[in-house]
Amino acid sequence: MASGVKPRVKVPKTASAGETIEIKTLISHTMESGQRKDSDGNVIPRSIINRFTAEFNGQNVIDVTLEPAISTNPYFQFEAIVPETGEFKFIWYDDDGSVYEETKAISVS
Amino acid sequence: GNWARLAAQQALTQDDLLAFETFGNVSLIHVTDIHAQLKPVYFREPSVNIGVGENKGEVPHVTGADFRRLYGIKDGSPSHYALSSGDFSALAKGYGRVGGLDRMATVISAIRADRPDALLLDGGDTWHGSYTCQQTAGQDMVNVMNALRPDAMTFHWEFTLGSDRVTEIVEGLPFAALGQNIFDAEWDEPAELFKPYKMFERGGTKIAVIGQAFPYMPIANPGWMFPEYSFGIRDENMAAMVEEVRAAGAECVVVLSHNGFDVDKKMAGIVPGIDVILSGHTHDALPEPVVIGDTIILPSGSNGKFVTRLDLDIRDGRMMGYRSKLIPVFSDVIEPDAGITALIDEQRAPYEAEMSEVIGKTDSLLYRRGNFNGSWDDLICDALLSERDAEIALSPGVRWGPSLIPGQEITREDIWNVTSMSYGEAYRSEMTGEFLKVILEDVADNIFNPDPYYQQGGDMVRTGGLGYSIDVSRPQGERISNMTLLSTGEAIDPQRAYVVSGWASVNEDTEGPQIWDVVESHIRKLGTVVVGPNNSVEVTGI
Amino acid sequence: TSSAGMAAMAMGSLPAFASLTDDEIAKVTGGAELGEGAITLDAPEIAENGNTVPIGVSAPGAVSIVLFADGNPVPNVATFKFGPLSASRTASTRIRLARTQNVIAIAEMEDGSFQKASANIKVTIGGCGG
Ligand SMILES: [Mn+2]
Ligand SMILES: [Mn+2]
Numbered sequence: 001m002a003s004g005v006k007p008r009v010k011v012p013k014t015a016s017a018g019e020t021i022e023i024k025t026l027i028s029h030t031m032e033s034g035q036r037k038d039s040d041g042n043v044i045p046r047s048i049i050n051r052f053t054a055e056f057n058g059q060n061v062i063d064v065t066l067e068p069a070i071s072t073n074p075y076f077q078f079e080a081i082v083p084e085t086g087e088f089k090f091i092w093y094d095d096d097g098s099v100y101e102e103t104k105a106i107s108v109s
Numbered sequence: 110g111n112w113a114r115l116a117a118q119q120a121l122t123q124d125d126l127l128a129f130e131t132f133g134n135v136s137l138i139h140v141t142d143i144h145a146q147l148k149p150v151y152f153r154e155p156s157v158n159i160g161v162g163e164n165k166g167e168v169p170h171v172t173g174a175d176f177r178r179l180y181g182i183k184d185g186s187p188s189h190y191a192l193s194s195g196d197f198s199a200l201a202k203g204y205g206r207v208g209g210l211d212r213m214a215t216v217i218s219a220i221r222a223d224r225p226d227a228l229l230l231d232g233g234d235t236w237h238g239s240y241t242c243q244q245t246a247g248q249d250m251v252n253v254m255n256a257l258r259p260d261a262m263t264f265h266w267e268f269t270l271g272s273d274r275v276t277e278i279v280e281g282l283p284f285a286a287l288g289q290n291i292f293d294a295e296w297d298e299p300a301e302l303f304k305p306y307k308m309f310e311r312g313g314t315k316i317a318v319i320g321q322a323f324p325y326m327p328i329a330n331p332g333w334m335f336p337e338y339s340f341g342i343r344d345e346n347m348a349a350m351v352e353e354v355r356a357a358g359a360e361c362v363v364v365l366s367h368n369g370f371d372v373d374k375k376m377a378g379i380v381p382g383i384d385v386i387l388s389g390h391t392h393d394a395l396p397e398p399v400v401i402g403d404t405i406i407l408p409s410g411s412n413g414k415f416v417t418r419l420d421l422d423i424r425d426g427r428m429m430g431y432r433s434k435l436i437p438v439f440s441d442v443i444e445p446d447a448g449i450t451a452l453i454d455e456q457r458a459p460y461e462a463e464m465s466e467v468i469g470k471t472d473s474l475l476y477r478r479g480n481f482n483g484s485w486d487d488l489i490c491d492a493l494l495s496e497r498d499a500e501i502a503l504s505p506g507v508r509w510g511p512s513l514i515p516g517q518e519i520t521r522e523d524i525w526n527v528t529s530m531s532y533g534e535a536y537r538s539e540m541t542g543e544f545l546k547v548i549l550e551d552v553a554d555n556i557f558n559p560d561p562y563y564q565q566g567g568d569m570v571r572t573g574g575l576g577y578s579i580d581v582s583r584p585q586g587e588r589i590s591n592m593t594l595l596s597t598g599e600a601i602d603p604q605r606a607y608v609v610s611g612w613a614s615v616n617e618d619t620e621g622p623q624i625w626d627v628v629e630s631h632i633r634k635l636g637t638v639v640v641g642p643n644n645s646v647e648v649t650g651i
Numbered sequence: 652t653s654s655a656g657m658a659a660m661a662m663g664s665l666p667a668f669a670s671l672t673d674d675e676i677a678k679v680t681g682g683a684e685l686g687e688g689a690i691t692l693d694a695p696e697i698a699e700n701g702n703t704v705p706i707g708v709s710a711p712g713a714v715s716i717v718l719f720a721d722g723n724p725v726p727n728v729a730t731f732k733f734g735p736l737s738a739s740r741t742a743s744t745r746i747r748l749a750r751t752q753n754v755i756a757i758a759e760m761e762d763g764s765f766q767k768a769s770a771n772i773k774v775t776i777g778g779c780g781g
Contacts, residue, residue: 064730064731076744077743
């Protein structure tokens, strides 16, 4: 896979200390399930994002294990507590060994 | 004959139709589901419209003589002809055609003469359903509707123009394009192009109009044509919007809805604080509102046949009373608005020659509405069977499309009025008997699921060459039985593959000639159309 | 309608995967009793598209939530583990459903107990409207 994989993330730019914020993430990925057959009847090998994590200043927010039942272009929405100014780091792990990362800074006023 | 029409016209006057004792301080005008019918048409209401669950036997699931008895409507009266089925062909000859946007314009102007700041609200299914609408990708309807100066609109079939075209039109609309349930599919956020509501200041009061687009757009229509959007009923968001507009000072909350009537009834019972639901999509026409709690629901028919006037008395932030009238647009009685007539003719002029070509003639009444079949659909199924050389034909249970009365010529325009759409390819493929049962069961559940939130507001898929029994009271998977191949009288074999032709597939890669060409070719060969009675569906559990 | 929409779908007899799902749930819970009420599952009545069905789960006080779909050939869908900076133990995603079926969410709570919520989601070929 690994062609045209592009993560996108929505995180507010600012928050107050200890505030709960909403985060949305998307990554373009076909999520080939391993259950489909090609026109010759051969099984198309599984190729999915199998894990997604979000952390803030090194502390975990959410850690997701994905199965092939997750749709094309995996989408996650969740909530995080922001204790201080810092950086969110999002990581997607591909079956093919690729790792995709995205970071977003947020400042606490 | 003519004497009957003359008598009918003399008995009926424009003043009678428009008579209304102005009430309260606010007027709403509702039009919906015009399906691009710029000109007057015949439109027969259904004789079969079965309600299930809590809606069993409730309006709008009351038809014909039962409907007239319920509302005290005299047989043979204008209301009989306009609102119910029965004796349609004879009454049509007497009372003539209905609708036409130039006649609707006259009605709207008359209401505005009483109440200059009346709100005009369009419930959608406006930019779809005719030859000129298809050729101009909705521009004909946009041009004429803009001249009527609506204040807001919501949507359904408009999206089958494709999202690029919808965006292009909506960005130029001089009025509000509303839908609280139109969301961006990618980020699950309200779509920017469509606002959830608009606040108006009329009659010294603040009125909020909240839009509700058709909830099941990507299921009932091809989602690939508008992949950017997600819909759904979203009644929690509706409740949040009602709270938001009330907090912003709205003294009256109006929902301009394309839910369909039973869905509106259920929503009114769940979402508090709605004063009025102007109801569209299921094409029902009722002479008086249905009241659920503190909410009144008014459905205003289809195909330009009716305009609803609703006067409200809003005081101290509350609806203290209302007065309504479903005005039937008898086109031989209501004087057309000359300016709008000219504008309509301008839209049609480039296509007049092709549209008006006579393809055949009908000796039978051709109509569409009814839960299981209509004679137009019988004719379309016959066309599919013979032109596509199929054993079985399937035709979608859409509710739009005017009627033709016995003796009328069938023009190309008439055929397009009941077939035109942006995905009209008539496919031909093989389906197993088992698969055909799955289709019938699936569609039946979209109509007869006792929970209105599972209903999509269409009618049953029409079948040609295939008979069956249906018990509407059973759950999905158990309604359909006795499937029979009519050509041989044999039971449908679950394992056997049948050659099936149909149209209006939601699949992106569907191939085949356009359905209007298939039907035209069939009618040309017939010359004169005669449609016999259809006894292929046996219905129980009513 | 979409009668034809079906033409491309492969049909065959549909096996029952429910017991498979029960087995997978038992692997998560070790057979412990399943409580209800402290977890919510948000799902549409009817999927707009069986290939991408929005599902939301929320269980305040949960350590993790596991999602299953009992009508898919493989019932497992996803596992959400909540870290120290997770606010409300809430997550949403989009999943594939092969047909009408139940989606089941099992939450493991901080005290080691389990909670269950489920929703039946209709995957339809559609009907044509007004
Ligand atoms: Mn509609
Ligand atoms: Mn309609």
